[in-house]
Amino acid sequence: MDQKKAEPGSSHRNGINRVMLYGEFTATDNRKDPLANLEEAKRWARAINEYSAHQRPHREGVLFSQVRQPGRLMVLLNPQSGKGQALSLYTGHVQRMLAEAGVPHTLVITERQNHARELVREADLSQWDALVIMSGDGLLFEVVNGLMEREDWETAIQTPLGILPGGSGNALAASIHHYSGSQPVLSEELLLSCGFLLCKGLVSRMDLVSVTTASSQRLFSFLSLAWGFVADVDIESEKYRCVGAARFTMGTLVRLASMRVYQGRLAYLPAEEPAPPEENTFHNSCNSNNALKARTGSAPRPAAATPRGPPDSLLVPLEQPVPGDWTVVEEQEFMLVLAMYQSHLGEGMMAAPGSCLQDGLIHLLYVRAGISRPALLRLFLAMEKGAHVASGCPHLVYARARALRLEPLSPKGVITVDGESVEYGPVQAQVHSGLARLICG
Numbered sequence: 001m002d003q004k005k006a007e008p009g010s011s012h013r014n015g016i017n018r019v020m021l022y023g024e025f026t027a028t029d030n031r032k033d034p035l036a037n038l039e040e041a042k043r044w045a046r047a048i049n050e051y052s053a054h055q056r057p058h059r060e061g062v063l064f065s066q067v068r069q070p071g072r073l074m075v076l077l078n079p080q081s082g083k084g085q086a087l088s089l090y091t092g093h094v095q096r097m098l099a100e101a102g103v104p105h106t107l108v109i110t111e112r113q114n115h116a117r118e119l120v121r122e123a124d125l126s127q128w129d130a131l132v133i134m135s136g137d138g139l140l141f142e143v144v145n146g147l148m149e150r151e152d153w154e155t156a157i158q159t160p161l162g163i164l165p166g167g168s169g170n171a172l173a174a175s176i177h178h179y180s181g182s183q184p185v186l187s188e189e190l191l192l193s194c195g196f197l198l199c200k201g202l203v204s205r206m207d208l209v210s211v212t213t214a215s216s217q218r219l220f221s222f223l224s225l226a227w228g229f230v231a232d233v234d235i236e237s238e239k240y241r242c243v244g245a246a247r248f249t250m251g252t253l254v255r256l257a258s259m260r261v262y263q264g265r266l267a268y269l270p271a272e273e274p275a276p277p278e279e280n281t282f283h284n285s286c287n288s289n290n291a292l293k294a295r296t297g298s299a300p301r302p303a304a305a306t307p308r309g310p311p312d313s314l315l316v317p318l319e320q321p322v323p324g325d326w327t328v329v330e331e332q333e334f335m336l337v338l339a340m341y342q343s344h345l346g347e348g349m350m351a352a353p354g355s356c357l358q359d360g361l362i363h364l365l366y367v368r369a370g371i372s373r374p375a376l377l378r379l380f381l382a383m384e385k386g387a388h389v390a391s392g393c394p395h396l397v398y399a400r401a402r403a404l405r406l407e408p409l410s411p412k413g414v415i416t417v418d419g420e421s422v423e424y425g426p427v428q429a430q431v432h433s434g435l436a437r438l439i440c441g
């Protein structure tokens, strides 16, 4: 592992080195310890062999170690995530896996909300081959938006990202495990799986969805946008954080008992065509930014610390009616609206079974009001295996979209983006295919 450290007492412009100081670990620390568990040792041997076998370009992607040389990861770890065990999971598994696989890394322990966002906004990204998040999905949401807030967002967002599950939801981690074709696993097994995928270092493109709120705040989302039942459960179950992933089951049961209807308007641009090819899609989005620059004389330059990114060519301002080719949903009473762009909403919750990392699609699910409690519970139970979409539930609608607009009518409520609560009110979103890059299987 890289032994480079900042000099104590030296001045640092962006604060990165200061954090590295107390987060730095050496590869030799754990090598003295014998592997306690035989089964784990066997998995280790398999993973390392697989890692060695993958030390060559792969036809579906590139290895992050070949993006730039030499490989070096910044691992951002939120010690408060999930049940508060991320650091012990790191020292118990991840540190040793990366050391054995010869992947140099620097651990950065986040100290507060938005710490990671500020770090990546200011970081010298040429020092890092990948940014790896060991937390729930909330920390990755910060990192993605921190990268998109940079002046050089077009290159910054191409920094390969990695995810190691340390939170309670771990939706992206569960999704990449699913994409790897492996049988479903939970908690530490999922961490080991994602650790192996990280050691292999295969990079693929990942869709991002640009979300705009009523106050023109722009956010970049990699996972989901939710309103109604799912968003309420996500936020209300924060108080059961100590039970880990079971917090969502507890939250669902509590919310089922006090089930209510959510009034609002929903419209979306249906996706009729297959997603455009991978490479073209990214360059198209950059080119359309250049086209806008040519028309206006300068690239769009939002205020500092506001995500920049490619223009939302499919959206019109929220004050205007949606374009004529959009589908306006007749109903105005919902139980939930859920837009997914990865397969899993959490460990053991395959909300969008047809989704993959870069399909250029928003998988839109909504449940109309009028569904009974038992039927809603059955839907959530079916979601474990992704069977809800084909369950024939008359209240559930599934559509593939490229953009959407949601206008809640009730004055108070919760909208979540990637599981984080955002400004409540009208919101619209558009997918940008393959805008980011993710280390996955």
Ligand SMILES: Nc1ncnc2c1ncn2[C@@H]1O[C@H](COP(=O)(O)OP(=O)(O)OP(=O)(O)O)[C@@H](O)[C@H]1O
Pocket: 078, 079, 080, 081, 082, 083, 110, 111, 112, 113, 114, 115, 135, 136, 137, 138, 139, 140, 142, 166, 167, 168, 169, 170, 171, 419
């Ligand atoms: N040291 C810290 N102390 C408190 N909060 C932190 C710290 N570091 C990061 N955070 C914030 O914690 C929030 C939650 O993080 P994250 O979503 O990654 O974990 P989680 O909520 O446990 O996971 P999940 O979303 O899977 O339930 C993020 O908004 C992040 O900004």
